[in-house]
Amino acid sequence: MSETITGVSTRDIRFPTSRELDGSDAMNPDPDYSAAYVAIRTDAGDDAVGHGFAFTIGRGNDIQVAAIQALEPFIVGLPLQDTLEDLGGLWRTLVHDSQLRWLGPEKGVVHMATSAVINALWDLKAKRAGKPVWRLLAEMSPEQIVDLVDFRYLTDALTRDEALEILRAAEPGRAQRAAHLLEHGYPAYTTSPGWLGYSDEKLARLAEQAVKDGFTQIKLKVGADLQDDIRRVKLARDVVGDDIRIALDANQRWDVQPAIDWMRSLTSFDPWWIEEPTSPDDILGHAAIRRAIAPVKVATGEHGQNRVLFKQLLQAEALDIVQIDAARVGGVNENVANLLLAAKFGVPVCPHAGGVGLCELVQHLSMFDYVAVSGTMENRVIEYVDHLHQHFVDPVRMRDGRYLAPTTAGFSAEIHAGSLAEHEFPHGPAWTR
Amino acid sequence: MSETITGVSTRDIRFPTSRELDGSDAMNPDPDYSAAYVAIRTDAGDDAVGHGFAFTIGRGNDIQVAAIQALEPFIVGLPLQDTLEDLGGLWRTLVHDSQLRWLGPEKGVVHMATSAVINALWDLKAKRAGKPVWRLLAEMSPEQIVDLVDFRYLTDALTRDEALEILRAAEPGRAQRAAHLLEHGYPAYTTSPGWLGYSDEKLARLAEQAVKDGFTQIKLKVGADLQDDIRRVKLARDVVGDDIRIALDANQRWDVQPAIDWMRSLTSFDPWWIEEPTSPDDILGHAAIRRAIAPVKVATGEHGQNRVLFKQLLQAEALDIVQIDAARVGGVNENVANLLLAAKFGVPVCPHAGGVGLCELVQHLSMFDYVAVSGTMENRVIEYVDHLHQHFVDPVRMRDGRYLAPTTAGFSAEIHAGSLAEHEFPHGPAWTR
Numbered sequence: 001m002s003e004t005i006t007g008v009s010t011r012d013i014r015f016p017t018s019r020e021l022d023g024s025d026a027m028n029p030d031p032d033y034s035a036a037y038v039a040i041r042t043d044a045g046d047d048a049v050g051h052g053f054a055f056t057i058g059r060g061n062d063i064q065v066a067a068i069q070a071l072e073p074f075i076v077g078l079p080l081q082d083t084l085e086d087l088g089g090l091w092r093t094l095v096h097d098s099q100l101r102w103l104g105p106e107k108g109v110v111h112m113a114t115s116a117v118i119n120a121l122w123d124l125k126a127k128r129a130g131k132p133v134w135r136l137l138a139e140m141s142p143e144q145i146v147d148l149v150d151f152r153y154l155t156d157a158l159t160r161d162e163a164l165e166i167l168r169a170a171e172p173g174r175a176q177r178a179a180h181l182l183e184h185g186y187p188a189y190t191t192s193p194g195w196l197g198y199s200d201e202k203l204a205r206l207a208e209q210a211v212k213d214g215f216t217q218i219k220l221k222v223g224a225d226l227q228d229d230i231r232r233v234k235l236a237r238d239v240v241g242d243d244i245r246i247a248l249d250a251n252q253r254w255d256v257q258p259a260i261d262w263m264r265s266l267t268s269f270d271p272w273w274i275e276e277p278t279s280p281d282d283i284l285g286h287a288a289i290r291r292a293i294a295p296v297k298v299a300t301g302e303h304g305q306n307r308v309l310f311k312q313l314l315q316a317e318a319l320d321i322v323q324i325d326a327a328r329v330g331g332v333n334e335n336v337a338n339l340l341l342a343a344k345f346g347v348p349v350c351p352h353a354g355g356v357g358l359c360e361l362v363q364h365l366s367m368f369d370y371v372a373v374s375g376t377m378e379n380r381v382i383e384y385v386d387h388l389h390q391h392f393v394d395p396v397r398m399r400d401g402r403y404l405a406p407t408t409a410g411f412s413a414e415i416h417a418g419s420l421a422e423h424e425f426p427h428g429p430a431w432t433r
Numbered sequence: 434m435s436e437t438i439t440g441v442s443t444r445d446i447r448f449p450t451s452r453e454l455d456g457s458d459a460m461n462p463d464p465d466y467s468a469a470y471v472a473i474r475t476d477a478g479d480d481a482v483g484h485g486f487a488f489t490i491g492r493g494n495d496i497q498v499a500a501i502q503a504l505e506p507f508i509v510g511l512p513l514q515d516t517l518e519d520l521g522g523l524w525r526t527l528v529h530d531s532q533l534r535w536l537g538p539e540k541g542v543v544h545m546a547t548s549a550v551i552n553a554l555w556d557l558k559a560k561r562a563g564k565p566v567w568r569l570l571a572e573m574s575p576e577q578i579v580d581l582v583d584f585r586y587l588t589d590a591l592t593r594d595e596a597l598e599i600l601r602a603a604e605p606g607r608a609q610r611a612a613h614l615l616e617h618g619y620p621a622y623t624t625s626p627g628w629l630g631y632s633d634e635k636l637a638r639l640a641e642q643a644v645k646d647g648f649t650q651i652k653l654k655v656g657a658d659l660q661d662d663i664r665r666v667k668l669a670r671d672v673v674g675d676d677i678r679i680a681l682d683a684n685q686r687w688d689v690q691p692a693i694d695w696m697r698s699l700t701s702f703d704p705w706w707i708e709e710p711t712s713p714d715d716i717l718g719h720a721a722i723r724r725a726i727a728p729v730k731v732a733t734g735e736h737g738q739n740r741v742l743f744k745q746l747l748q749a750e751a752l753d754i755v756q757i758d759a760a761r762v763g764g765v766n767e768n769v770a771n772l773l774l775a776a777k778f779g780v781p782v783c784p785h786a787g788g789v790g791l792c793e794l795v796q797h798l799s800m801f802d803y804v805a806v807s808g809t810m811e812n813r814v815i816e817y818v819d820h821l822h823q824h825f826v827d828p829v830r831m832r833d834g835r836y837l838a839p840t841t842a843g844f845s846a847e848i849h850a851g852s853l854a855e856h857e858f859p860h861g862p863a864w865t866r
Contacts, residue, residue, distance in 0.1 A: 027531055028532075029531060030531070032532070058532040059503065059533050060500075060533045062503070063496065063503055066495065066496050070495070097492070098460055098462060098464070098490070099461075099491040100492050100493045102464075102493070103496065103497065103545075107540050107541050107738065108537050109500070110493065110496065110542060152712075153688055153711060153714075153718070155689070155691075156718060255585065255589060256589035257588065279585075281586075282586060282741050285586070285589060303538060308718075315717050
């Protein structure tokens, strides 16, 4: 008897984070971290449910839910095993549906909906395989991995054959690197000290704590007021000393020349990178900023809409650091494309995380990258924010400023039932109290 | 007593166009042209209602409706006159709402929702002023016009002062050009012969008819099958002769090198432009194609997500023709930015139209461009598709292959009440029959 995907349900889950100013930055003063949260059920009788989500920051999470619901008819009734065996094929079906495609194409709410559904299916696939997603991916053959990727619009920068070459070159060391990863984890940096809404005292205290906790890189939000930034970055440098990297994040606040000018005022504090100095769409703008402020690095990508943008950022030499996000582009499949593009161009991937559940998801992608794609952790760090992990069934585990490799089967995406009930919008107790 | 915006209502209107294969192309085989249709009401007692819409091609029009509804709380209760006096300010309020912005930013469903609402307010403003939108815009001072524009992310290519200069340079000839426009209209080209689903016989017949109707340019869809395209383009060239321009449209079908190869196979039929040869996001790809296939021109923009993309297409010399769409970017205000960018770089604007109501809307923008921005119609044509105009209260009027300037107050965006009732999805008679 063949097994079937029997149901997709989507819920509007919101955490009232704006009450504490956690997550405040120059563009996002009062986010309520939210998830349009998907559960995919089957009739397989093994209790495995696939979980995934799109991350938003409050208003509009209901639009995101509506977009995911528009994908439900494409999923319900599919044969379970064939679907999980060919997630590359399903990805193409969802993304190339011509009517839904018009609403992007391949960007915004509809693309994030694809991400939620595809990631939930990866969670389901990994649970059924009894492996964490990073390991499931890292044990696939190069041919299976490239089949996940839609090379449409990529072939002027990366062909299927070139991708195969990259993956085959990394094959011999896989077992050794997986063992190293399980023993030592993957390096992280922390954004916890640097939110704009925090006082200088809180910034200093959290920066000091970050160093004690073993982090070798911290990140500060900048871009609202130059004098404040000079004071805050100097304070952070004084607290952490010269050996700790300080990354800065402007969250898209500036135009091109103002970004250059502002950063020149902060260069004396030796910042490691500036993140999102301008519009995430502005490939040429990032390239101009990068040329002007080197050796300070330019990082971007958390709002990168799809692989076509990442391709161009790399072609234009517009960035030093590729910041993939687990839930904005079309899920695992498109991020495999982004990892392969970054490897082709030799640019390190340092994922965006934080929010709700983004750390849980994206760690799997960096670990897959280390084991089976780039084969290195050099100059690579995953963002870490110490926030909302208690809501997850399989939360990230940190030790000495490093992510420990997940060992539980799945994508670490599942939220506790109690947390869902508490934070369902608008009728959960967190919102009616 | 101050007047107020009292209500916004949004309806899901769909036309079952896929039954006739009108609108079929290489990427969109079966579109049902649809509008997420907005009406904005006031307590002014003058019966003026503002109409606007986002255009989609079927599935997902409900997501688009949900996105517009998310903007309603920002609009209802606003003071009427102050709001209409400062639509630039309202645009910023909508687009920079940090929580909704996360869902783009400035792209996709949420940005198209802004477009629908902003365009509806322009319809309302123009109705209250007793003028068509093109004239209302063209009678504003240069200072008022630049106040409509959000220059964020543009200043490395176009500053407010540069925009003012462009507008001031065009000021002296405004009255003369408005008179010329009213007498002669604005040139159009027609896409009606060229849909992929049509037989050769229908293509030839409609191409011949287009020339008889006075059009000097037609457009054919290409990109599904090379041998078919060679036969169809040759047939069209044989029918229309050497003096009629034949534009081609691939609707994003190709990667970069395939686009170049395919177009080289069609060069002998002297195509005027190739439209959307690849992903609408691929600035560098369009630039590479353009370098390779000159003197055939490259046109794109109907899926251009926002002014940041248009800025880069121009900076990278990626296109010869800027194809604005009236309802994809953030409405009139962002299209004023796009017109100013195109004028700065000296590239002609030939708008995308067709769909449902896109001709009605975008004619106003080209006419404003002629009167008050670029000051010329040279090498400029507005797309025309002879389809669904009967549903509009103030439909476009064509004469000898030219759009006649609208004289009715408003944005020509209003759909007949009977058409709305007939086509409301899913319960209107057009869908239940």
